[in-house]
Amino acid sequence: MRPAMSVEIGSLKLRNPVMTASGTFGYGEEFSQYVDLEKIGAFVTKGLSLKPRAGNPTPRIVETPGGMLNAIGLQNVGIDAFIQKKVPFLRSVNTPAIANFFGYTPDEYAELAARLDAIPEVAALEVNISCPNVKQGGIVFGTDPGCAASVVAACRAATQKTLIVKLSPNVTDIVEMAQACEGAGADALSVINTLTGMAIDLERRRPVLANVTGGLSGPAIKPVALRMVWQVARAVKLPVIGIGGIMSATDALEFILAGATAVQVGTASFVNPGAAQEIAEGMEQWLAERGIADIRSLIGALEG
Numbered sequence: 001m002r003p004a005m006s007v008e009i010g011s012l013k014l015r016n017p018v019m020t021a022s023g024t025f026g027y028g029e030e031f032s033q034y035v036d037l038e039k040i041g042a043f044v045t046k047g048l049s050l051k052p053r054a055g056n057p058t059p060r061i062v063e064t065p066g067g068m069l070n071a072i073g074l075q076n077v078g079i080d081a082f083i084q085k086k087v088p089f090l091r092s093v094n095t096p097a098i099a100n101f102f103g104y105t106p107d108e109y110a111e112l113a114a115r116l117d118a119i120p121e122v123a124a125l126e127v128n129i130s131c132p133n134v135k136q137g138g139i140v141f142g143t144d145p146g147c148a149a150s151v152v153a154a155c156r157a158a159t160q161k162t163l164i165v166k167l168s169p170n171v172t173d174i175v176e177m178a179q180a181c182e183g184a185g186a187d188a189l190s191v192i193n194t195l196t197g198m199a200i201d202l203e204r205r206r207p208v209l210a211n212v213t214g215g216l217s218g219p220a221i222k223p224v225a226l227r228m229v230w231q232v233a234r235a236v237k238l239p240v241i242g243i244g245g246i247m248s249a250t251d252a253l254e255f256i257l258a259g260a261t262a263v264q265v266g267t268a269s270f271v272n273p274g275a276a277q278e279i280a281e282g283m284e285q286w287l288a289e290r291g292i293a294d295i296r297s298l299i300g301a302l303e304g
């Protein structure tokens with residue numbers, strides 16, 4: 001018998017727990033020739049802002065041992081072009097599309113949440129309070145629990161859809177951030193975004209990235225992400241979406257054991273554009289081989 005693979009995140013029902021991570025899967029269409037979108041649970045679109053953004057100057061990506069650094073600077077088409085040019089594709093696929101977004105003030109966050117709420121093709125919202133490469137007006141929503149709560153509350157008031165809050169790992173206490181978001185009305189938490197890092201070109205005696213620092217992703221961050229997912233899942237009642245260095249089905253299953261209800265695959269899609277689908281299939285096969293009837297029996301089932 002095939003194992004039951006479906007999970008729920010708020011009111012969102014997923015056929016399996018594997019999604020693609022924001023910023024690593026375009027707006028869905030770009031990867032549709034490599035991945036059968038109906039074989040993954042959901043896909044998350046590139047972070048949207050009210051106005052289009054050109055992003056940071058180049059170079060803005062560098063490979064590092066075990067991962068990559070990016071300082072894309074949240075380049076995106078903006079909400080108007082998203083509605084005109086990207087939403088028609090979302091209509092054509094039978095897989096939930098989750099819109100990731102960010103603003104510079106709680107009002108901007110709320111306006112985006114309201115506009116995305118009005119789009120039937122958007123199944124759920126993922127609010128990025130991390131913005132690791134963009135700082136505006138001295139407010140860093142992702143590192144102050146009070147600021148995070150005000151942003152989440154503003155978005156909560158603006159949408160009926162499942163509201164996922166994506167947390168930054170660049171904090172002293174991720175549990176405090178998670179609890180602030182839970183208290184402000186989040187339906188789920190995505191854990192984690194990238195870790196701030198840098199790379200240096202020794203001969204040129206310069207930082208490799210034009211932005212100097214960037215966000216580290218890939219296998220290098222998996223142990224940190226696993227630890228944070230485990231900590232957060234024990235401290236809140238909300239479903240947690242595990243993210244960070246998931247390259248294989250076994251990586252994904254480790255996150256589920258640590259307490260994640262679902263996972264997102266990011267950097268792996270740059271190495272192998274079909275990674276998310278292969279990971280979903282590999283998870284199902286792993287369960288089938290062991291006679292495990294339902295993926296949900298593994299959520300938080302870490303022993304010891």
Ligand SMILES: Cc1cc2nc3c(=O)[nH]c(=O)nc-3n(C[C@H](O)[C@H](O)[C@H](O)COP(=O)(O)O)c2cc1C
Binds near residue numbers: 024070193245
């Ligand atoms: C090139 C690139 C762009 C990204 N853009 C976004 C973004 O727009 N919004 C967001 O919330 N996260 C963004 N992320 C973070 C990823 O969604 C994910 O949280 C992170 O890469 C860790 O997962 P991974 O190790 O599987 O890549 C981006 C990551 C990369 C590598």
